[in-house]
Amino acid sequence: MSVTAFSQLCRFIKSNYAVIHLSGIDAHFSKSNKPAAIISFDDGHYDILENAYPVLSSLKMPFNINIDTEILETGKAHDYVRVYDILNHTSIDNYYNPKYMKKPIEVNRGNPMQTEQEFTDLLTGITTAEKREITEDLALKAGAKQDDFSKMLSKEDIQWLSKQDVEFGSHSHTHSILTKIPSEQAQFELNHSKEVLEKLTEKEVNVLAYPNRIYDASIEETAKQSGYSVLLQTKDQINEFVSGQQEPKSYTRVNQYHQSLDEALAHTYGMVNKLKKVLR
Missing domain, CATH: 3.20.20.370 (Glycoside hydrolase/deacetylase)
Known part of the structure; x- marks a missing residue:
């Protein structure tokens, strides 16, 4: 807004x-x-x-x-926002992590909401540690810099x-999906x-x-x-x-x-x- x-x-x-x-x-x-x-x-x-x-x-x-x-x-947002930051500030066109994925996610620049939803679905079904592992792997493969976050x-x-x-109120500590942990x-x-x-x-x-x-x-x-x-x-x-x-x-x-x-x-x-x- x-x-x-x-x-x-x-x-x-x-x-x-x-x-x-x-x-x-x-x-x-x-x-x-x-x-x-x-x-x-x-x-x-x-x-x-x-x-x-x-x-x-x-x-x-x-x-x-x-x-x-x-x-x-950390000085950084939670993992969901980190993913969106990486997608918005780098030119990565696909992401694949065989440990957690059966097929790559293609980054659709014409429909960013669809791509963000695919990453949201991926992160929602895993543990806090696994979420962070994927986020850091994505940042590395995309060549994300500190200023991108x-x-x-x-x-x-x-x-x-x-x-x-x-x-002030709480939004949890790590923004984990509370029902999934x-x-x-x-x-x-x-x-x-x-x-x-x-x-x-x-x-x-x-x-x-x-x-x-x-x-x-x-x-x-x-x-x-x-x-x-x-x-x-x-x-x-x-x-x-x-x-x-x-x-x-x-x-x-x-x-x-x-x-x-x-x-x-x-x-x-x-x-x-x-x-x-x-x-x-």
Whole structure:
């Protein structure tokens, strides 16, 4: 999403909603019937600070960032984004790793979404260590350089943003698909990321955004045991507030990646999905 489209969307939201923190949902609806909106970012890309923060700050709009905390150790995004960075910044035309693949993935520059989906499918079904092995092998074969990878928020950036009243949540530690890893590792992913963020911000962290929006009842229970009281999904649905909802409270989110305000609003209010149903 361009900065212009993002700014226009934020102004629309501010004009029509009470913009609040996740921690302020109950307090808001206990005294107001005005619809509320929450601005939320995942992963921890530096452009949140560089491009989104100036817009949101000028409009006095609070927001939430959910961090996969391994980025603070590596300075790089999680494996899925690393793959997309490599594809976008190198001229590699195919990739094959016989250890994990039956046939090569052909890089289709005319349809990058298809290629990215093939890599997403490949990475989703394997362990965290295997994922990293493939990502590093792809980087080597493609001749990727450090500058080819997305810049991420640093520890200092997170501390500074926290002091500006930005709320932080966990996006796990390594952005592993939590349902695809052993239960002990899933528990570590949630516990460790929470500890890292609480130490950095010196604030309680009780928000979890599921990596790749994938979870099940077991992961939800693990999140509850780890001390998370707010669980974020991504289903492109607007929530209805339910008074007295038991913790952990679960909320859906609407993805925003459009290049114009009209496209963003059509997606937000379901017009795109309605049109797809009509066209079918």
